[in-house]
Amino acid sequence: VSGASPRVVIVGAGFGGLTLARALRGTRFQVRLVDKNNYHLFTPLLYQVASALLDPAEIAQPVRKLIRGLDNCDFHQGTVVELDLDQRRVLTDQGSLDYDYLVLATGSTTNYFGNRSVEERSFGLKELPDGLSLRNRVLERFELSRWEQSASKRRAMLSFAIIGGGPTGVELAGALAELINLVLPKDYPDLNPHEPSVQLLEAADRLLGTFDPRLSQAALRALERKEVEVRLGAMVKEVREDELELEDGSHLTVGTVIWTAGVRGSGLATQLGTATSRQGRAPVGARLQLEGRPEVFLIGDLADAGGLPMLIPVAMQQAKYVARTLRDLEAGRQPAAFRYRDPGMMATIGRNAAVAQLGPIHLQGFLGWVMWLTVHLAKVVTFRARAIVLVNWAWEYFFYDRPIRLILRAGNNR
Ligand SMILES: Cc1cc2nc3c(=O)[nH]c(=O)nc-3n(C[C@H](O)[C@H](O)[C@H](O)COP(=O)(O)OP(=O)(O)OC[C@H]3O[C@@H](n4cnc5c(N)ncnc54)[C@H](O)[C@@H]3O)c2cc1C
Numbered sequence: 001v002s003g004a005s006p007r008v009v010i011v012g013a014g015f016g017g018l019t020l021a022r023a024l025r026g027t028r029f030q031v032r033l034v035d036k037n038n039y040h041l042f043t044p045l046l047y048q049v050a051s052a053l054l055d056p057a058e059i060a061q062p063v064r065k066l067i068r069g070l071d072n073c074d075f076h077q078g079t080v081v082e083l084d085l086d087q088r089r090v091l092t093d094q095g096s097l098d099y100d101y102l103v104l105a106t107g108s109t110t111n112y113f114g115n116r117s118v119e120e121r122s123f124g125l126k127e128l129p130d131g132l133s134l135r136n137r138v139l140e141r142f143e144l145s146r147w148e149q150s151a152s153k154r155r156a157m158l159s160f161a162i163i164g165g166g167p168t169g170v171e172l173a174g175a176l177a178e179l180i181n182l183v184l185p186k187d188y189p190d191l192n193p194h195e196p197s198v199q200l201l202e203a204a205d206r207l208l209g210t211f212d213p214r215l216s217q218a219a220l221r222a223l224e225r226k227e228v229e230v231r232l233g234a235m236v237k238e239v240r241e242d243e244l245e246l247e248d249g250s251h252l253t254v255g256t257v258i259w260t261a262g263v264r265g266s267g268l269a270t271q272l273g274t275a276t277s278r279q280g281r282a283p284v285g286a287r288l289q290l291e292g293r294p295e296v297f298l299i300g301d302l303a304d305a306g307g308l309p310m311l312i313p314v315a316m317q318q319a320k321y322v323a324r325t326l327r328d329l330e331a332g333r334q335p336a337a338f339r340y341r342d343p344g345m346m347a348t349i350g351r352n353a354a355v356a357q358l359g360p361i362h363l364q365g366f367l368g369w370v371m372w373l374t375v376h377l378a379k380v381v382t383f384r385a386r387a388i389v390l391v392n393w394a395w396e397y398f399f400y401d402r403p404i405r406l407i408l409r410a411g412n413n414r
Contacts, residue, residue, distance in 0.1 A: 005030040005072075006330065009090050009099035011080050011268070013040050013063045016105035016300035016315035021073050023323035028330075031072055032097050034090065036079040038062055041128055044312070044376055045389070047168065049131030051175035052139070052183075052402045054392055058385050060128055065382075080106070083271050085293055101295050103322055104268055108301035108310055111262035111280065118163075121239040122259040125168060132408065137256055138176065139407045142184055142191075151195070156242050158196035161254040163236050164261030165202030166209065167347040170219055172260060173200040174350035177226040182400045198227070199254070201234040201244075203261070208347060208355065210309065215355040218364040222353035236261075263310060265302045272296075277304040286337035287325060288318055294329075297322050305338065313343050348372040351397060 005028050010017045013035035021033045039060040048054040067073050078092030083102075090097045110126045112119040123137060124130045141157050148154045160176055162169045177198045185191055200207075200223060206216040207223075207230065223230055235247040244252045264280030272282050272290055281304035282290070288305060290296040299322055300315030308314045317340060325335040344358035346368065354368035363371055373393070380386045396402055 006100040006326075007032065007098065008101045008103065008326065009034065009097050010103045010105060011035075011090060012105035012107060012300070012302075013037075013066075013075070014105060014107050014300065014315065015312045016107075016319045017103070018063070018066060019316045019319035020103055020105065020299070020322055021067055021070060023320050024072065024326070025070050027072065027323075027327060029072060029101075029326065031070070032074055032076060032099075033063065033067065034076045034078055034080060034092060034097065035063060036077070037128075038064070038075075038077050039128070040066055042380060045380070046125060046128070046131045047172040047175055049128070050125060050134035050138075050172060051179045052135050052404045053175065053179075053396055054389060055404050056128055056132065058389050058392070059380070061382055061385065080268060083268065085273070085290075085296065088295070099295075101297070101326060103297045103299060104302055105298075105300045105315065105319070106266035106268050106302050107315075108263040108265055108280075109267065110259065111264035112259065113262060115236075115238075117238045117240065118236065118257070118259055121241075122163070122257040125172060125258065125260055126263065134258065135404075136407050136409065138179070139405055141255060142188060142196075143407070145191075145195070146188070151192070154192075155195050155197070156253045157255045159199070159254050160197070160256045160258065161199040161201060161244060161252065162258045162260060163201045164259065165200055165204070165207040165230070165232075166260065167345070169200055169202070169260040170207055170223065170347050170349060172258065173198055173223055173228045173230075174226055174348065174353070177223070177228045178350045179402060181227055183396075183402050183405075186401070187405070197229065199229045199231065199252070201231045201236060201246075203233065203235040205232050207232070211345065211347075211355060211357050212362055215357055215362055215364060219347065219349055219355050222349040222365075225353075226350055263301065265304070269302055272298075277307075279304070279310075287335055288322060288338055297325075305340075308340055311345070314340060317341065346372050346375065 008029045009032045011034050042059040045059045078094035082091040110124040145154045145157045180196045208216045237247045238245045244254045269276045269282040283304045284298045299318035301310040321338045328335040346356035348354035354372040356363040356368045356371050
């Protein structure tokens with residue numbers, strides 16, 4: 001590798017890949033960043049696209065814009081379909097790239113745990129088009145309901161069930177309930193307020209299973225205040241047209257099912273010649289390398305690094321670690337093992353309510369919400385997007401209005 005600039009190929013321009021490309025700025029590495037999309041997605045606010053509060057451009061930014069100014073980094077849009085680890089080559093649907101070091105940061109995909117009916121009949125919330133599809137669906141259902149004469153059919157049409165009471169499910173449930181209870185009634189003055197409903201189904205006996213139980217309780221109360229019907233211990237067996245069947249044999253009438261109950265490592269995990277974990281992630285060693293391939297690193301959701309959670313801080317810290325490790329390897333130094341520093345977790349439940357667990361500090365209610373707002377606003381990727389997000393949030397907060405109630409069909413939308 002010595003002599004010419006070592007070539008680093010990074011697959012995935014998400015939180016891990018983008019952070020790594022930035023951390024390699026000013027080094028002698030020649031960096032190629034590859035992603036199937038030409039944008040970087042800020043996932044924590046995807047539910048706000050689904051609930052008509054933010055537009056896609058506010059939470060997704062073109063990769064080329066984000067790497068402008070990185071002289072040693074170039075972007076290639078393409079889907080990686082195969083890895084030739086022996087030849088040190090990445091094959092995409094557009095062409096191939098040779099590497100000296102490879103970093104895989106392709107994240108995760110929705111996990112349906114093999115349940116075909118859920119996969120075929122539910123909406124996901126993982127990628128940007130998912131957010132748009134869901135926004136269309138919710139708004140369309142309200143339009144359609146205006147043609148329906150039967151009250152019971154209208155109720156079915158306007159019933160939304162979210163499966164999975166983790167942070168994504170909880171946040172989406174709160175935001176959908178507010179859209180439906182606070183915003184849409186102004187557009188539909190004739191609507192019977194008892195017809196629309198939002199349900200949140202969780203298989204375990206509490207929401208937010210990774211949080212302190214008191215915060216789970218606080219989230220439950222906050223959702224109930226927003227008229228979300230929460231069902232705990234509810235394991236979904238089958239999704240049918242306008243109906244859900246639970247494992248205990250009970251049936252629920254539901255017009256739209258949204259699945260937020262699981263993710264698994266992206267498909268590339270199965271191409272690495274190692275067994276994957278239960279979550280479909282590929283195991284890595286203490287230095288985040290693939291076993292027997294010290295030139296191949298895995299970071300973020302794709303990597304099973306001692307069972308660390310699938311969270312942004314994990315991906316970003318691992319990216320910074322790999323940047324240091326690559327420099328160490330080039331300098332002939334022995335890299336230290338990766339260590340994760342847990343900055344805490346939060347989830348918001350709509351206006352004035354959130355839970356935050358930051359080490360020994362646990363916040364809920366209004367304080368938690370202010371904390372959530374500040375942290376998320378600070379992290380929105382560019383200044384322009386941050387300003388627009390702030391205006392949209394303030395607009396909604398003061399006027400109980402969401403500006404983006406457009407039903408937009410684009411090509412592959414459902
Ligand atoms: C709705 C939602 C909300 C979330 N909220 C939070 C939160 O509030 N806080 C938090 O810490 N975590 C949150 N997460 C989790 C967080 O998004 C992930 O842990 C994080 O994105 C992982 O980073 P990553 O770099 O591994 O993957 P990602 O950020 O997902 O990036 C993967 C990239 O790889 C690209 N890619 C995938 N396959 C290929 C391929 N074959 N070829 C080319 N490119 C490919 C993708 O297009 C994507 O850009 C949330 C996740 C979701 C879905």
